[in-house]
Amino acid sequence: MAEEADTVSSLMSEDKVGKPLVVILVGAPGSGKSTFCNDVISAARRTWIRICQDTIANGKAGTKGQCLQSAISALQEGKNVLIDRCNLELEQRSEFVKLGGARADVHAVVLDLPARVCISRLVKRTGHEGNLQGGKAAAVVNRMLQKKALPKLNEGFSRIMFCQNDDDIKAAVNAYKFLGLFDSLPSGVFGQRSADAKVQQGIMKFLKKVDTYGNDFQNSAAKLEYDSQDLAVKNEYKEINPCAMVIEKGNGVGQDELDNDLLQKPCVSDFQWNDVPTLAFPSISTSDFQFNMDKASDVIVEAVADFFSKVDKAKLILVDLSPKSKMLSLVKVKASKKNVNTYRFSTYAGDITRLYTGGGLHCNVIANASNWRLKPGGGGVNTAIFSAGGKALEIATKEQADTISPGSSIIVPVPTISPLYQREGVTHVIHVLGPNMNPQRPNCLKDDYVKGCKVLSEAYSSLFNNFASIALSGDSKAESSKSVGMFFESVVETQPAISEQKSKREVSIGYDSNKKSKCNEDLGSLSQSLGFLEEEEQKSERTDHSAKSSWGSWAHALHQVAMHPEKHNRDVIEISDDLVVINDLYPKAKKHILVLSRLPGLDCLADVRREHLPMLQKMHAAGLKWVEKFSSHDPALVFRLGYHSVPSMRQLHLHVISQDFDSTHLRKKKHWNSFNTPFFRDSIDVQEELKMNGLAAIEDEKLLSSELRCQHCKSAHPNIPRLKSHISTCKAPFPSHLQNGRLVFASSGSSEAVSDL
DNA sequence: GTTCTAGAAC
DNA sequence: GTTCTAGAAC
Numbered sequence: 207m208a209e210e211a212d213t214v215s216s217l218m219s220e221d222k223v224g225k226p227l228v229v230i231l232v233g234a235p236g237s238g239k240s241t242f243c244n245d246v247i248s249a250a251r252r253t254w255i256r257i258c259q260d261t262i263a264n265g266k267a268g269t270k271g272q273c274l275q276s277a278i279s280a281l282q283e284g285k286n287v288l289i290d291r292c293n294l295e296l297e298q299r300s301e302f303v304k305l306g307g308a309r310a311d312v313h314a315v316v317l318d319l320p321a322r323v324c325i326s327r328l329v330k331r332t333g334h335e336g337n338l339q340g341g342k343a344a345a346v347v348n349r350m351l352q353k354k355a356l357p358k359l360n361e362g363f364s365r366i367m368f369c370q371n372d373d374d375i376k377a378a379v380n381a382y383k384f385l386g387l388f389d390s391l392p393s394g395v396f397g398q399r400s401a402d403a404k405v406q407q408g409i410m411k412f413l414k415k416v417d418t419y420g421n422d423f424q425n426s427a428a429k430l431e432y433d434s435q436d437l438a439v440k441n442e443y444k445e446i447n448p449c450a451m452v453i454e455k456g457n458g459v460g461q462d463e464l465d466n467d468l469l470q471k472p473c474v475s476d477f478q479w480n481d482v483p484t485l486a487f488p489s490i491s492t493s494d495f496q497f498n499m500d501k502a503s504d505v506i507v508e509a510v511a512d513f514f515s516k517v518d519k520a521k522l523i524l525v526d527l528s529p530k531s532k533m534l535s536l537v538k539v540k541a542s543k544k545n546v547n548t549y550r551f552s553t554y555a556g557d558i559t560r561l562y563t564g565g566g567l568h569c570n571v572i573a574n575a576s577n578w579r580l581k582p583g584g585g586g587v588n589t590a591i592f593s594a595g596g597k598a599l600e601i602a603t604k605e606q607a608d609t610i611s612p613g614s615s616i617i618v619p620v621p622t623i624s625p626l627y628q629r630e631g632v633t634h635v636i637h638v639l640g641p642n643m644n645p646q647r648p649n650c651l652k653d654d655y656v657k658g659c660k661v662l663s664e665a666y667s668s669l670f671n672n673f674a675s676i677a678l679s680g681d682s683k684a685e686s687s688k689s690v691g692m693f694f695e696s697v698v699e700t701q702p703a704i705s706e707q708k709s710k711r712e713v714s715i716g717y718d719s720n721k722k723s724k725c726n727e728d729l730g731s732l733s734q735s736l737g738f739l740e741e742e743e744q745k746s747e748r749t750d751h752s753a754k755s756s757w758g759s760w761a762h763a764l765h766q767v768a769m770h771p772e773k774h775n776r777d778v779i780e781i782s783d784d785l786v787v788i789n790d791l792y793p794k795a796k797k798h799i800l801v802l803s804r805l806p807g808l809d810c811l812a813d814v815r816r817e818h819l820p821m822l823q824k825m826h827a828a829g830l831k832w833v834e835k836f837s838s839h840d841p842a843l844v845f846r847l848g849y850h851s852v853p854s855m856r857q858l859h860l861h862v863i864s865q866d867f868d869s870t871h872l873r874k875k876k877h878w879n880s881f882n883t884p885f886f887r888d889s890i891d892v893q894e895e896l897k898m899n900g901l902a903a904i905e906d907e908k909l910l911s912s913e914l915r916c917q918h919c920k921s922a923h924p925n926i927p928r929l930k931s932h933i934s935t936c937k938a939p940f941p942s943h944l945q946n947g948r949l950v951f952a953s954s955g956s957s958e959a960v961s962d963l
Numbered sequence: 964g965t966t967c968t969a970g971a972a973c
Numbered sequence: 974g975t976t977c978t979a980g981a982a983c
Contacts (some may be wrong), residue, residue: 235973260973267973292973345974346973759983760964792964854964871965875978911979925977964983971978 224390226281226310227252229382230289230302232357233317234347236324238375242317243288245379251386255280258290269924271913274301281310294354296361303362304515313365313391314357315378321347359395360547361518368397484521485673486554486561487573488587489533490665491640495647497658503536505659507544509666510551517674522551523569529555558587559594562630569632571673576637578609578648580616591626591635598624599635610639612649613664617672636672640665757809757856765809765857768802779832784824787832792871794863794881797836797843801825801860809856811849811887816900819893822860826889829862830950836864837952844951846944847889850880851905860889865917865940865949867933873926876910882917885909888948917941 231239243256257276262268277287287310293299299314306312321344328343357366369375374397381391489506491497510522526534534553541551554565561567574591577584580603582592592600598621606616615638620627627633641661642650651658767774771786779799780787790798803821808814814822829847837843843864853859863881872878879885884905892902913922914929919938923929940949 270972295971298972343974349974350973758964763964873965927977967980967982969978969980972976973974 224311224388226284227286227382227385228277228281228289228302228305228310228312229287230293230299230312230314230357230363231291231317232293232299232314233319234292234294234321234324234350234354236326236328236343236347237317237319238327239290239292239317242315242375242379243290246288246382250383252286253284254286254288254382256288256290260291263922263924267924267928268922269913270301272922272924274305277302277305281305292350294350296355296357299357300361306362306364307515311364311390312362314363314367315382316356316366316368317375318356318368318370321351356398360549364393365391366395366398368395368399370397370399482519482521483571483673483676484523484567484569485571485573485636485670486523486525486558486567486569487636487638487669488525488558488575489537490573490575490638490669491642491658491662492533493575493586494584494644495640495642496644497641497662498643498655499532499536501655501659502662503533503540505662505666506537507540507546509663509670510541511544511546512667513670513674514547514550517670520550520674522670523561523567524551524553525558525561526553526555527557531555557590559590559626560630569630571634571636571676572626572632573615573636573638573669573673576610576639578611578639580604580607580610580637594630595620595624595626595635599626603635603637610637612639612641613661613668614639615665615668615672617676634676636669638665638669761855764800764802764855764859768804768857769806780828782828784821785828787828790861794869794872794877795865795867796840796869797845797862797864798869799829799832799862801828801832801862803858805858808858810853810858811851811892811902812904814858814892814896814902816896819896822889822893822896825858825860826893829860829889832862833950834952841952844940844949846881846886846949848948849887849889849892849902851885851887851909852907861886867930872930875914875926878914878926878929879910879912882915883909883912890947 231242233239240256240258243254243258247254247256255276257273257280259270259273260267262272262276273289273291277289280287287305289299289302291298293302293314303312325344325347328347356368357363359366367374367378367381369378385391489499489502492499492502506524513520513522524534524537534555538553541548554561554567556565558572561569561572572591575587577588582600583589599618602621602624603616603618606618610616615636618635618637620632620635622628626635641658642648643653643658644650645652651661767778767788768786771778771781774788777788777791778786779789784804786802786804788800788802790800803825805818805821808818808821826847833845833847836845843866845862845864847860847862849858849860861881867878867881885907887902887905895902914924914926915922916929916933916936916938918933918936918940920941921932921936923932
């Protein structure tokens with residue numbers, strides 16, 4: 207019985223318990239954020255956790271990443287989160303806003319107090335610490351407030367509360383303090399002083415404008431007026447186009463009718479479309495490729511939601527020719543169920559090649575449901591777009607690629623002579639190829655909808671990413687330069703498909719060779735099964751490659767020393783036929799030397815093969831000899847010998863470096879991580895791998911930007927100075943994975959592996 | 964690899 | 974205001 211009751215009550219509570227909340231405080235230093243948090247937490251009915259960047263790292267200042275991580279874990283435990291950092295700028299808070307969605311609702315509480323109040327509090331608080339006194343405090347606060355961007359609902363907040371004085375703050379504290387597990391606060395904007403009026407004005411202006419278009423609009427105008435109170439709360443509607451507003455608010459007045467009547471009038475063009483990049487796209491694969499529409503509409507809505515979570519201020523419009531389109535209605539219903547922002551995503555029934563002249567819609571980018579040969583014909587959208595784009599579009603397409611594979615897309619800038627550009631203002635066409643389910647067309651997937659949905663989803667994300675990259679590049683003529691910076695909430699992969707296409711066509715040219723494509727690029731996978739001739743070709747290409755472009759001009763210094771050590775007396779400490787040993791010009795520790803191989807053509811670890819093992823053994827032995835010498839002078843020194851996975855300078859060199867990392871030259875994250883992540887390949891491991899596999903593993907350069915962690919106790923630190931100050935006092939032993947010959951020190955006159963520290 | 968510097972963060 | 978980092982240039 208008891209068990210049953212438990213089950214019932216847990217079911218009920220699951221149903222009723224609101225989502226956890228993420229409350230993002232927004233305010234200058236001294237605005238009272240911490241006090242707010244403490245006041246809420248001290249008597250709250252829910253469980254709250256305050257996340258403060260100043261104290262997140264064991265009481266010390268930490269990173270934004272640590273705050274995010276901490277917030278994620280708190281949410282997973284069902285706790286409510288208060289983000290206590292300034293968050294005055296959109297970018298500073300955007301990562302935290304993204305915590306919202308299925309797992310949490312995100313609110314903002316804006317402590318919008320006069321600067322002088324913040325300054326005087328700040329001086330009182332920090333004066334005795336000597337950090338931010340008088341004029342300095344004022345400068346900091348004023349500077350920060352200059353950059354202040356008040357939060358808006360369209361950033362992803364479901365509720366925003368503005369506090370301008372202590373009473374407002376008290377009310378906000380109470381709202382959260384008394385919020386029980388089963389309660390929720392209303393959505394919208396509260397306490398904002400002047401914006402509501404502006405929104406109202408904007409709407410009135412719009413209504414007047416609409417009126418001039420005639421009777422068709424009367425109903426919808428009335429409807430808008432009715433809803434305007436609701437709209438006023440959402441300040442995201444400050445700058446919107448009237449049609450989008452109607453779409454959102456037109457429920458119950460015959461949606462389809464409204465859409466078509468309104469959208470097919472050229473009423474929007476002179477209103478507010480100008481600065482928002484807009485992509486119009488047809489449904490991919492559901493026409494001639496016979497993809498199931500129900501499944502396709504799920505994929506579309508999913509892809510759109512995903513896109514909106516990454517990108518700010520861009521609009522998408524799904525277009526189909528027929529007002530009775532099943533796809534349009536399916537997508538509309540599903541988008542609405544999924545709460546997709548209907549201001550940013552809408553549907554349109556009409557000709558995709560006449561969006562402006564036929565519908566007044568200014569879409570700077572349109573997508574084409576293409577065929578794999580990227581050729582005109584075949585009917586449907588493809589024929590229509592190629593025909594509207596003219597010969598110029600066909601040629602421009604050919605310039606980009608010859609073919610396209612299912613699930614990908616390519617961008618084609620529309621030539622200015624094309625009617626699509628001149629008449630419709632379309633600056634780019636993105637050709638997309640979706641999966642084919644039609645047995646009468648090539649590459650039919652039959653009924654494999656697992657694969658089909660995957661490919662269709664890839665097609666849409668490729669399309670949307672490419673659209674994003676157009677706006678990011680500032681290439682879009684529909685987008686003013688000032689909005690470029692505001693466009694992205696986060697980095698979006700750019701043009702993956704186009705470079706893929708290019709590389710298909712230009713395999714031998716090395717499309718990315720101007721990038722940091724070092725010699726390790728493909729050698730790991732360089733096939734041993736290549737024929738002799740091919741291998742020779744590859745070799746010469748590799749040599750060419752590194753000589754030509756992959757090593758920067760500075761990167762040949764070690765090579766010069768290895769080949770002509772006699773010319774570099776100052777740095778060289780040992781010369782033999784095989785090796786040159788030098789002091790590192792910029793030592794990253796008390797003792798830091800390089801053992802250079804003198805073999806020509808052996809530039810980096812990725813070049814090393816089994817036959818080089820004797821050379822590496824000699825280098826290791828030479829390194830050990832120097833360790834012994836150094837240790838005899840300073841027995842406290844402990845060394846590691848190893849190679850960088852991807853060196854910055856050519857000519858294979860072994861680092862022999864003491865583990866104190868006590869050096870003014872160690873200044874960057876990259877410096878630290880190059881010696882303290884798996885990017886550093888211990889010499890003994892490399893030798894072992896050569897014996898076993900014939901080559902050594904190369905670790906990713908991404909490791910160089912990992913967070914900074916102490917090599918002893920593994921604690922994380924926000925920056926190099928903090929890390930350095932920590933390691934100078936950290937008493938923890940070296941981790942066990944270094945304790946099998948990787949760490950060396952001197953003992954009884956000879957260097958030995960450290961067995962126990 | 965370093966130096967220089969703009970801009971992020973507080 | 975200072976501190977710190979990351980990216981560009983070399």
